[in-house]
Structure formats: structure tokens, C-alpha cells
Amino acid sequence: MTARPRVWVSRPTFPDIVARLDPYFDVVAEPREVMFSPAELATKIADCDAVIVGLKERIGAAEVAKAPRLRIVANLGVGYDNLDLAALTAAGVAASNTAGALDESVADFTWAMLLGAARRIGEAERWLRAGQWHGTRFTDWLGIDVRGRTLGILGMGRIGQAVARRAVGFGMQVIYHNRSRVPQALESECRARWVDKDELLRTSDFLVLALPLTPESRHAIGAAELARMKPTAVLVNIARGGIVDDAALAEALAQGRLAAAALDVFEGEPVVNPKLLELDNVLLSPHIASASLDARRGMTTMAVDNVVALFGHGPHAGHPPTILNPEVLAAASPTTHP
Numbered sequence: 001m002t003a004r005p006r007v008w009v010s011r012p013t014f015p016d017i018v019a020r021l022d023p024y025f026d027v028v029a030e031p032r033e034v035m036f037s038p039a040e041l042a043t044k045i046a047d048c049d050a051v052i053v054g055l056k057e058r059i060g061a062a063e064v065a066k067a068p069r070l071r072i073v074a075n076l077g078v079g080y081d082n083l084d085l086a087a088l089t090a091a092g093v094a095a096s097n098t099a100g101a102l103d104e105s106v107a108d109f110t111w112a113m114l115l116g117a118a119r120r121i122g123e124a125e126r127w128l129r130a131g132q133w134h135g136t137r138f139t140d141w142l143g144i145d146v147r148g149r150t151l152g153i154l155g156m157g158r159i160g161q162a163v164a165r166r167a168v169g170f171g172m173q174v175i176y177h178n179r180s181r182v183p184q185a186l187e188s189e190c191r192a193r194w195v196d197k198d199e200l201l202r203t204s205d206f207l208v209l210a211l212p213l214t215p216e217s218r219h220a221i222g223a224a225e226l227a228r229m230k231p232t233a234v235l236v237n238i239a240r241g242g243i244v245d246d247a248a249l250a251e252a253l254a255q256g257r258l259a260a261a262a263l264d265v266f267e268g269e270p271v272v273n274p275k276l277l278e279l280d281n282v283l284l285s286p287h288i289a290s291a292s293l294d295a296r297r298g299m300t301t302m303a304v305d306n307v308v309a310l311f312g313h314g315p316h317a318g319h320p321p322t323i324l325n326p327e328v329l330a331a332a333s334p335t336t337h338p
């Protein structure tokens, strides 16, 4: 009897969705959130045919070299800076993400953070909870309105577009910068105008970061970029820690060179730069932009779909829906496991 292929799921997700692997695979699903050391991770994946992992699992050439049977790494996230895609491709291992499963939820959350920072919701709640509300003056807690102001978006992928679409309802002008312009039909649909990065920085009243973390985008917003922004502007990072130089941001906020920031992601998270924690004009959340029930279930479904399909089963048999390196599939001969 041929052994069934083996799948490792690195973190607890939704058992009813993961159970869809059972007809085809031997599944080992971690019952607890664990931060695996590189050595532990290598051991976990060594005898696997497929793995479903999260952002804290970094997989590159060294890990793949120790997992000769591995055929797919299904990432539970749209961003995949935890994977060395070139190394996986070179080893003939497919990689997938969850593009499409979380865009709308992340866009909703982006607006919650943007408005929360603009209207000082975190700060006001802390003040109320601290028992300081004995009455407010008419001129207390003045925030910034979004209507009529300019929303800038850096990174116009699916999430950037979903953020832009919502701006119409808030009566904002939308400008964006992306390495390449999106098709004109999409620009019209999002009512967004392409500008160069300098204009984006100088004219945005609200700047949303929605770009992937790559070597090129590391510190895309550093001291020099912050200096070009309006002192009345609000920066929103729902993309990745490391895109913003958090130390430079804390300094700009402390010196009043930027009105406020809303941050869901941090350099070195879960550790947060202590200078940011001291500031009142920063709204902070622990990397939860995709944490809605629908989005997280959708992400799990997509990861499972990719694995099942790669092994020739299910409705997408042979055509995993969100493969990042399709050249691997083209090179591989079709296999169907029993």
C-alpha cells in the first residue's frame, strides 16, 4: 500500500476546514501557537509532502533542502515575505498565498484605523477608561475630517483598490503610487489618479500603505519621506512592519511633524518600538487587519484548496487557485495520489 502524502499545519485554524484534507492526506495540525526555531521547523517539515504555514514560519533553501518530498508551501496570508520564493522555485516546490480571501476585510479595517486615528478614538477611550471624564469642553477632542481631503495609497494591488473604492463614500479625492499604473478602467472604477511618489508624499492628507515587503520596499517610508509629508497628515500602515522606519516615525510624531499614525504592523513585531507606545497620537493594533471570521475562514479554505488541488483532487484538481510560482507546476509532471 502506498503511504498517503503528509500535510503539516503549523498553527490552529478551523478544524472543520482542515478536515477537508483528511480524505487524501495524513494531517498533523499543531494544537497550539508555537514559535518554532529554525531547527524545529526543519524537523517539522522534513517528511512532509505539503505544509500550511503562517507568517512566523520562514521557509527558504535550507528548510527545503531538508524536506525532499515537499511539493507545496501554502501560506496563510496574502503577503509572503516569510518565504524565499526563488529558493522554493529552484527546488521545484510550489508556493501559494491567500490573495482574494481577505482584501475586503483588510480594506474595512484600514478605514477603521484611518478614521480611528483621525478622530482620536484610541486616545479618547483610554481617557474615558482612566476615569477622567468629568465633562468635556466644546473644543476638546477635535479630530480631522476626511471629507474633501486627499487619500494617498502607496501600493495599488487588490487591497489598495478596495481601500480606494470605499473613499468615494467618504467624499475624498484618491491618488496612488504603484511601480506600474493600474489599467485605466480600474483607475476610473476606483476614481484614483496615479502620481509619482514625491507628489503622493507631499499632497496626501491620509497616506495608506498597502504594498508588499520586499528588499526594495524596506523603509519606503523613512525619515526623508516623512519630512516630505504634510505636518497635518495621518499615516496608516496595514501592510508590513519594515516598510516604515518605526524609529523615524516615532520621532516625527513626537515632534509634531506628522499629525497622527495608525499602525497594525511593526518592525520586529510582536515587539513594538517603545517610543510609539508612549505617544498619544498613534492608534495601535496587533496585526489583526485580516482577523474577521469570514476572512480567516476564507484564508484557511484557500490554503486547503491549494494543497488539495496540487495533488490532483477537489474542484480545482491540478489547478491550485493562488500559486505564486506557476512555473513549478508547468515543469512538474501531473501526479495524482490515491
Ligand code: 8YV
Binding pocket: 054, 055, 076, 077, 078, 079, 080, 102, 287, 288, 290
Ligand atoms: C496574516 C497578513 O496572514 O495576509 C497577510 O499578509 O499579514 C495577515 O493576514 C494574519 O495575520 C495571520 O498571521
